[in-house]
Amino acid sequence: MRKRNETQRQKLRNSCLPSGWVRWFCTIGLLALGMMAVSTLASAEQKPESLVIDGLGKGTAALNGPWQFHLGDDPVWASPALDDATGHSGWEQLTADKPWGAQGHLAYAGYAWYRRHVHLSPAFGVSPEFALLNRRIEDVYEIYWNGTLIGRYGEMPPNPSFRYGAGAQTVSLGQARDGVLAIRVWKQPLVSFDSGEQGGFTAPPEVGSPEAIAAELATSNYKWLHARQYTFAEAIFTALVAILSFIGWLRNREQRVLLWMAVFCGSWVGSTVLVGLRLPFSFNFALGTLQPILGLRDIALWFLLIELLQLKDNRRLVRFTWALATLTIVSTSLDGLLSAVTMSYAEQIADGVLTVIFTVAELYAPVLVFLGLRRRPDHARWMVAVFAFLSQMIFVVRIALSQGSRFTHWKLADKIDLPLFTIDGNPFTASTIFRLLLLLSIVYAVFRHAREEFRRQHAVEQDLLGAQELQRVLIPDALPSLPGFSLTSAYRPAQEVGGDFFQIIPVEDDSLDSTLVVLGDVSGKGLRAAMAVSLIVGAARTLADFSSQPAEILAGLNRRLHGRLKGGFVTCLVLRLDSDGTCVVANAGHPTPFLNHEEIASPGMLPLGVTANAIYEETTVHLEPGDHFVLYTDGLLEARTPAGELFGFERLQALFTGHPNAEQATEAAVNFGQQDDITVLTLTRLAAGEEASTQLTAPAA
Amino acid sequence: MQATTRVTQRAATADSGSAVTILSFSGDISSASKEAILAAYHGLDGSVSKVLLDFTGVEYINSSGIAIFIQVLLESSKSGSRTIAIFGLSPHFQKVFTMVGINKYAALYSDESAAKSAL
Numbered sequence: 001m002r003k004r005n006e007t008q009r010q011k012l013r014n015s016c017l018p019s020g021w022v023r024w025f026c027t028i029g030l031l032a033l034g035m036m037a038v039s040t041l042a043s044a045e046q047k048p049e050s051l052v053i054d055g056l057g058k059g060t061a062a063l064n065g066p067w068q069f070h071l072g073d074d075p076v077w078a079s080p081a082l083d084d085a086t087g088h089s090g091w092e093q094l095t096a097d098k099p100w101g102a103q104g105h106l107a108y109a110g111y112a113w114y115r116r117h118v119h120l121s122p123a124f125g126v127s128p129e130f131a132l133l134n135r136r137i138e139d140v141y142e143i144y145w146n147g148t149l150i151g152r153y154g155e156m157p158p159n160p161s162f163r164y165g166a167g168a169q170t171v172s173l174g175q176a177r178d179g180v181l182a183i184r185v186w187k188q189p190l191v192s193f194d195s196g197e198q199g200g201f202t203a204p205p206e207v208g209s210p211e212a213i214a215a216e217l218a219t220s221n222y223k224w225l226h227a228r229q230y231t232f233a234e235a236i237f238t239a240l241v242a243i244l245s246f247i248g249w250l251r252n253r254e255q256r257v258l259l260w261m262a263v264f265c266g267s268w269v270g271s272t273v274l275v276g277l278r279l280p281f282s283f284n285f286a287l288g289t290l291q292p293i294l295g296l297r298d299i300a301l302w303f304l305l306i307e308l309l310q311l312k313d314n315r316r317l318v319r320f321t322w323a324l325a326t327l328t329i330v331s332t333s334l335d336g337l338l339s340a341v342t343m344s345y346a347e348q349i350a351d352g353v354l355t356v357i358f359t360v361a362e363l364y365a366p367v368l369v370f371l372g373l374r375r376r377p378d379h380a381r382w383m384v385a386v387f388a389f390l391s392q393m394i395f396v397v398r399i400a401l402s403q404g405s406r407f408t409h410w411k412l413a414d415k416i417d418l419p420l421f422t423i424d425g426n427p428f429t430a431s432t433i434f435r436l437l438l439l440l441s442i443v444y445a446v447f448r449h450a451r452e453e454f455r456r457q458h459a460v461e462q463d464l465l466g467a468q469e470l471q472r473v474l475i476p477d478a479l480p481s482l483p484g485f486s487l488t489s490a491y492r493p494a495q496e497v498g499g500d501f502f503q504i505i506p507v508e509d510d511s512l513d514s515t516l517v518v519l520g521d522v523s524g525k526g527l528r529a530a531m532a533v534s535l536i537v538g539a540a541r542t543l544a545d546f547s548s549q550p551a552e553i554l555a556g557l558n559r560r561l562h563g564r565l566k567g568g569f570v571t572c573l574v575l576r577l578d579s580d581g582t583c584v585v586a587n588a589g590h591p592t593p594f595l596n597h598e599e600i601a602s603p604g605m606l607p608l609g610v611t612a613n614a615i616y617e618e619t620t621v622h623l624e625p626g627d628h629f630v631l632y633t634d635g636l637l638e639a640r641t642p643a644g645e646l647f648g649f650e651r652l653q654a655l656f657t658g659h660p661n662a663e664q665a666t667e668a669a670v671n672f673g674q675q676d677d678i679t680v681l682t683l684t685r686l687a688a689g690e691e692a693s694t695q696l697t698a699p700a701a
Numbered sequence: 702m703q704a705t706t707r708v709t710q711r712a713a714t715a716d717s718g719s720a721v722t723i724l725s726f727s728g729d730i731s732s733a734s735k736e737a738i739l740a741a742y743h744g745l746d747g748s749v750s751k752v753l754l755d756f757t758g759v760e761y762i763n764s765s766g767i768a769i770f771i772q773v774l775l776e777s778s779k780s781g782s783r784t785i786a787i788f789g790l791s792p793h794f795q796k797v798f799t800m801v802g803i804n805k806y807a808a809l810y811s812d813e814s815a816a817k818s819a820l
Contacts, residue, residue: 523764524732567735569768571801589801606802610771634764634797644760648793676763 046086048093050117050178053207057123060133060208060216063116063181066093067201069100073111073184078144080180084115091115096204099138099197107196114183114200120176120207130173131213132181135203135220136166139283140186143171146179156186164275164286168220170213191287191351193402195414223425228276230426234436235272241443242266248450255453257307261446264300265439267293288336295332295358299325301365305388308381308445309372317371324361331357359399365392380448383441391434398431467530468493474501474530474537475679479694483513483579486684490662490697491677492635492670498522498677499529499570500633503537505544513579516544516553519681520572520590520608521633528566536561536570536608550574550586551616554608558588558616561609569607573631581623581685586616591637594630595621597657625687628659635676639669647672659684663697706734708741713753713813715820721751723813727758730766738769750783753816754807757789767801774806788816 048068053061068084068091076082084091094103100112122128132143132151140154140162151171154162187199206216242265249258270293273279274286281289302321306312335354369385377385398416419427475491482504491500499522507514518540522532536557543556553574561570571590577583585593585600589607592599602619623629632652639647647669655668662680669678686692706728713721724741728734745752754770756762777783788810790798795809803809810816 521764523768567768567772568765569771571764587800591797591800604799604802604804606771606805607768610775638761638763640761646761646793649796 048084048086048115048117050119052119054119054121055123056120056130056208057126058209058212060206060212062204062206063118064096064204067096068092068115069094069200070113070115071105071108071110073113073186077113077115078147078149078182078184080146082115082180094200096201099202100199101195101197105199107190107194108199109187109189112185112187112200114185116181117179118176118181118207119178120173122209127209127211128175129210130176130207131210132171132173133168133206133208133213133216133220134171135168135205137183137185137201138198139188142184144180144182144184145173145176147182150174156184160186160188161282161284163278164281164283165278167224167278168217170217172210173207188283193355193399195402224278227425227427229424230428230432231272231276234439235269235276238265238272238439239269241439242269245446252457254457255450257304257446257449257453260300260303260307261442264297264304264442267297267300268439271297288338291332291336291358292329295328298358298362298365299328301388301392302368304442304446305365305368305372305384308384308442308449309368309377310375310381311368311372314371321364321368324364328358328361331361355399359396362392362396362399365389378448380441380445384438384445387434387438387441391431391438394431394434463527467527470530470534471498471501474533475698476502476504476696477698479696480504480506480515481692481694482515482577482683483692484581484686485577486686486690486693486695488662488680488682488695488697490666490680492666492674492679493677494635494674498525498635499533500635500677500679501533501537502631502679502681503540505541507544507548507576512582514548515577516548516550517575517577517631517681517683518553518572519631519633519679520570520588521635521677521679522565522570523568523607528568532561532565532568532570535564536572540574548576549618550576550584551618554586554588554616555614558608558614559612562612563609565609569609571607571634575631577683581625581627583621583623583629585619585621587619588614588616591632591634593632594628594652594656595623596628596659597653623683623685625685627685628656629683629685630656630665631681631683632665633677633679635674635678636665636669636680638675639672639678640675641673661695663695666697706730706737707758708737710741710745713817715751716818717820719751719820720749721753721817721820722749723753723755725755725758728760730759730762730769732763732765732769734766735769738773742773751820752777752783752785753813753820754785754787755789755813756787756791756794757812759789759794762794762797767797767803770798770803771801771806774803778806784820786810786816786820788812 048066051063051065068086070077070084070091077084083089086093094100094114096114100108120130122130134141134153137153140156140160141152142149142156143151150173151169153166153169154160185200190196190198206213208216242262245258245265246262249255249262252258271290274281274290274293302325306318306321311317331354335351335358338351338354366389369389372381372385394416401412416431417429419429420433421428471493479487479489489502493500501522502517502519505516505518507516520536522529522536539557539560540553543553547553547556554572557572569589572588573585573590573593575583575585585602587602588605592602594600600619600621603617605616606614637647637649637652655665660668660682662682665680665682666678706726709725711723711725713723715721722745726738730738774785777785785807787798787803787807789812790809798804798809808819810819
């Protein structure tokens with residue numbers, strides 16, 4: 001290559017040699033050409049102008065105008081001696097008032113550098129020191145003054161970290177005068193809802209004396225606080241509602257609507273705390289936690305709608321809602337975990353797919369609203385339905401449009417976020433307004449709902465109290481003396497009102513001093529069981545006026561009960577006890593009595609009230625002195641431990657071997673694990689000359 | 702302890718060669734089980750003539766639960782076109798079922814093979 005040039009130069013020399021003035025002419029011509037070339041080059045590589053700020057007093061000056069900008073990363077770019085002329089080695093000019101994504105570098109994420117040549121001089125009598133205020137630079141940055149690192153925000157890769165929604169930062173420039181301000185920036189990879197118009201400066205930095213910059217920072221923070229008065233007030237109100245609802249639910253766990261209300265409001269407050277208060281949460285933590293919290297808010301809204309719009313009885317719908325809730329929690333949690341890492345391309349796709357899943361799930365609330373409106377709700381529920389629909393639809397449209405907006409370039413989502421009006425500097429967007437209306441309508445509807453539930457529950461409790469009272473009246477509070485027998489009885493009601501009953505009815509005009517004992521159990525609980533007991537006791541006493549035959553009395557009871565128990569039944573035992581020890585027993589499906597430690601032979605028969613014309617059999621046993629005869633209800637037999645183990649026949653047999661009195665037998669079952677009413681009656685045949693006795697254990701009134 | 706009652710249905714063949722439908726219950730049986738049990742029983746095809754009620758998976762039946770089966774057995778008894786038998790009851794509940802006279806409407810067997818060989 002060199003040889004060829006030498007030859008060319010030689011040729012040129014030879015051609016120019018003939019005359020001296022021609023040689024001069026050629027030389028001048030070449031110089032002119034050279035100057036033209038240099039001039040052309042200078043116009044392509046424009047030297048950046050220095051920003052001159054002279055006599056800066058108590059105010060601040062924005063470092064606006066063109067900044068030298070370069071994508072990528074090179075530590076040399078911090079150097080003041082670097083040639084950063086526009087067009088040279090990839091340097092270009094951007095302004096600092098908007099991100100690089102909006103200035104030709106759409107969707108760029110990674111490193112980039114900004115540089116600015118600055119000349120500063122303070123006004124007379126003002127501090128010779130300078131400071132810099134950076135409003136927001138996305139996402140992490142380092143600031144160099146003449147090649148020296150003077151400040152930074154966040155952590156650069158490989159372990160990037162920065163706060164969510166951080167405010168302005170200040171950096172001291174010292175007694176800076178002439179030099180180059182270089183800012184190294186790193187923007188993290190975009191998430192699915194990023195428009196791509198992000199990265200780097202969002203507003204020009206400002207320079208001023210440290211006092212002026214501190215004042216500017218305070219003003220900036222005050223403006224931020226001032227513009228969020230409404231947000232804070234809403235968060236406090238919502239937190240209060242969440243706490244009260246949760247306390248209300250703790251007091252009454254049946255009121256699920258209060259629990260969902262607490263979750264709905266709590267999740268909203270949680271999201272405000274995470275991303276709205278400038279608390280020192282890292283961006284990835286805030287975004288990662290926000291996803292499941294918003295998912296939880298959606299789920300709470302669904303169940304609130306199900307409760308308030310009276311869709312709870314649709315079991316299939318409730319099951320589907322639980323399934324969708326699980327899917328939402330899983331997908332939002334996974335999406336949240338993805339946010340916690342710096343996403344690769346594949347992870348960004350996974351982020352998009354997960355986001356689509358829970359964005360589609362957002363449409364479920366409007367579906368519930370549609371189903372609920374078909375139930376003709378009252379005005380409070382109507383309002384909830386309407387505002388839930390509007391609020392959710394705005395949210396869905398906003399989220400759906402913002403997803404992938406860097407590919408679609410749709411701007412409607414941004415327009416939805418524009419304030420419709422401001423009050424004292426507080427912006428109100430359509431989302432803000434509908435969210436508030438939804439919250440207020442839910443609070444109102446839940447209040448009404450809780451009040452209705454309270455009234456209903458109060459009525460039920462009154463019914464139960466009435467039933468308990470009725471049952472106490474129907475269980476004897478004193479026992480008549482049975483000639484020739486020692487009698488003990490115990491009645492231990494369970495928490496709910498059950499259907500145990502027993503009556504002891506002396507037989508009139510009877511030479512054998514006979515007594516009828518009626519003992520039984522109505523299936524079911526509550527007022528209905530108590531009313532059946534009332535009917536049975538009345539009927540048994542009436543029947544006893546006309547017959548002392550246990551089988552006839554049972555048949556009479558059966559006829560009166562048939563068709564009145566609505567699918568239930570009554571097990572019942574009637575026995576006639578003669579003073580000579582003869583005992584005639586008729587049994588309608590009731591646990592067989594024990595004589596000492598053996599059950600008497602009693603045929604199994606259907607309970608009362610099941611078939612219209614049942615005929616009952618009688619069994620006669622003769623009780624000798626010392627014999628111990630026990631009647632009981634299934635609450636004794638089927639006492640259960642918390643693990644589900646039954647008391648059972650074997651334990652019963654062992655228990656009765658010891659001839660316990662009624663209270664002792666009852667206590668044994670209660671200690672084992674009472675589930676139902678327990679009634680026990682023991683009859684011990686006395687020897688001649690022994691005095692009859694009774695012992696009754698009744699529940700405290 | 703008030704576990705939800707689950708009812709599953711399956712087809713089987715008795716030792717005699719006739720088709721049998723088995724309704725298997727699991728969980729506790731109480732008044733809350735009524736809907737599931739009656740829905741399963743009423744959902745049986747009208748042509749089903751032999752039904753086995755399988756209580757192998759049942760831990761506890763209270764008196765309201767027994768009332769449900771009495772209702773089913775009386776219905777079947779009235780129609781006269783269906784034979785019902787029971788297996789898988791614990792000895793405790795075999796005794797309880799006998800006390801309430803259920804054995805007059807449905808034979809009680811200890812297990813499935815005993816029930817299938819008897820049908």
